[in-house]
Amino acid sequence: MANRWKNVLNDADVTDHSVFINRRQIMAGVAGLGLATTIGGPRAALAQEALEPNSFEDISRYNNFYEFGTGKDDPARNAGSLTATPWTVTIDGLVDKPGEYDFADIMAKMTIEERIYRFRCVEAWSMVVPWNGFELKDMLDLAGVQSSAKYVAFETLYRPEEMPGQKTGVLQWPYVEGLRLDEAMHPLTIMATGIYGKDIPNQNGAPLRLVVPWKYGFKSIKSVVKITLTDKEPPTSWNIANAREYGFFSNVNPEVDHKRWSQATERKIGGGLFAKRVPTLMLNGYEEEVASLYAGMDMTKNF
Amino acid sequence: MITDAVNQTARRVSNWLVYMLGILPAGWFLYLGLTGGLGAEPIKSLEHELGEFALKLLIAGLCITPLRKHLGVNLIKFRRAIGVLAFTYVFLHLLVWLVLDVQIVSQIWADILKRPYITVGMVGFVLLIPLAVTSNNLSVRNLGVRWRKLHKLTYGIAFLGALHFVMVAKGIQIEPILYMLVVLGLLALRVSKKSPPFQR
Known part of the structure; x- marks a missing residue:
């Protein structure tokens, strides 16, 4: 069942764009309230703040996708070569119905909704993105998760002829990521297939990508081709590259600095040359929703 | 012959021209940053462009x-002009980092002490000061x-x-490693055995 997380704005295509943006800003706060009633519990004032989404241009032209180069504008420049249709996602491991799931078939079974989320990069910049997508749980339920599963492993497409960055050694390819099962099944965790009501651009992880809004952006793996349910903590790309700097959890946490820079503050993209830094919120502002997942865990040790 | 032409031209070119041409990129980067030409995150871009140009000038020197x-x-x-320009760009790079990027004084000091790459950069800047003076x-x-x-x-810097x-x-990214290799190559030329001066 989708639409657990109430979001009133799904009519981007029938609304004039500027009006759409204005209404969205007003309604974002209401969406936050909707979440509170769904998940329960009192909410701190911060969630009621209206989230002002970044422009489509900012979101689609400034990001990391090392498969297309290490520069922030490389993905937008180089991702045109990616063939996102047809696309299949292999779901295997500890599931009842392992196999290749066609993207179109998945989409036919899912309810697409809009989620306006904060997005916090480990490099201390941030955006607000109006994603379209469905809850990861709903897709995993298609395959039937077995009770012995404890983790979910993800894998990005490996196709060096279309992804020039994969010809370099900046990371091990294919890019891999992982979540604990409870994180994966959380209603905030989605597979995004669109932005601003349009198909997700290649450079943002077409045709479908993970979005885990309370973790640093690199956890939200793009252009996913494989999902494996497992009982062991799966390897993750940045942890392989530098275990000292990138942990398995990588939860947004202003109190745990990156080894080379502070995570206490961030700068929202789009503010120009004189944009002010703002404090980073614990779990990226989703503390109410997900802090319970980490009750009793030392977030400094398990960073 | 080419050498002679270059040397003769160099004799005629004023140092002021080098200063003026050398400072142009800084103005250009700033203009781009103010007008959206440096992308969605102009602060980091400006910081990076200034730093990279400073490194190019150090290498030119x-x-x-x-x-x-x-x-x-x-x-x-032209060596003095190049050196003074290098100092200027490192200073501007530092200024952008302090004023536009980090902004918070307590965080600046913590960064200098706690972050090795910033420590390294700061040491380089401090060593440049007596040279500029x-x-x-x-x-x-x-x-x-x-x-x-x-x-x-300058070798150490x-x-x-x-x-x-x-x-x-x-x-591990390619571009900074290329810069490092060029610097190491130029330093290696200095430690290699004393070669006889160029003779025509």
Whole structure:
């Protein structure tokens, strides 16, 4: 069942764009309230703040996708070569119905909704993105998760002829990521297939990508081709590259600095040359929703 | 023949032209940053462009002696201008980092002490200060042999600059490593056995 997380704005295509943006800003706060009633519990004032989404241009032209180069504008420049249709996602491991799931078939079974989320990069910049997508749980339920599963492993497409960055050694390819099962099944965790009501651009992880809004952006793996349910903590790309700097959890946490820079503050993209830094919120502002997942865990040790 | 042409042209070109051309990119980067030409995150771009240009100037400065020694190209009259420009760009890079990027004073100091790549960059900047201060004829005269010794600090500074770039990159990236290799190559030319001066 989708639409657990109430979001009133799904009519981007029938609304004039500027009006759409204005209404969205007003309604974002209401969406936050909707979440509170769904998940329960009192909410701190911060969630009621209206989230002002970044422009489509900012979101689609400034990001990391090392498969297309290490520069922030490389993905937008180089991702045109990616063939996102047809696309299949292999779901295997500890599931009842392992196999290749066609993207179109998945989409036919899912309810697409809009989620306006904060997005916090480990490099201390941030955006607000109006994603379209469905809850990861709903897709995993298609395959039937077995009770012995404890983790979910993800894998990005490996196709060096279309992804020039994969010809370099900046990371091990294919890019891999992982979540604990409870994180994966959380209603905030989605597979995004669109932005601003349009198909997700290649450079943002077409045709479908993970979005885990309370973790640093690199956890939200793009252009996913494989999902494996497992009982062991799966390897993750940045942890392989530098275990000292990138942990398995990588939860947004202003109190745990990156080894080379502070995570206490961030700068929202789009503010120009004189944009002010703002404090980073614990779990990226989703503390109410997900802090319970980490009750009793030392977030400094398990960073 | 080409060498002679270059040397003759160099003799006619004023140092002021080098200063003026050299400062243009800074103005251009700033203009781009103010008008959206540096993308969605102009602060980091400006910081990066200024830092990278400073490194290029440091490398250009290190090229002067080998060019003369091995190829007979004499550009020594421009070395001071290049050095002063390098200092200027490092300073602007630092200024952007302080004022536009980090903004928070307590965080600045913590970063300098706690983050090795910033420590390395700061040490490089501090070492540049005495060189900038003594970049005038009076200092050259007064310091004599010591001036030459003092200005050998540029070797260490260029190395620290390249190291700073290598360390700031997320993961192993090609561009900063190329800069480092160029710097190491130019330094290696200095430690190699004394070759005879260029003869025509």
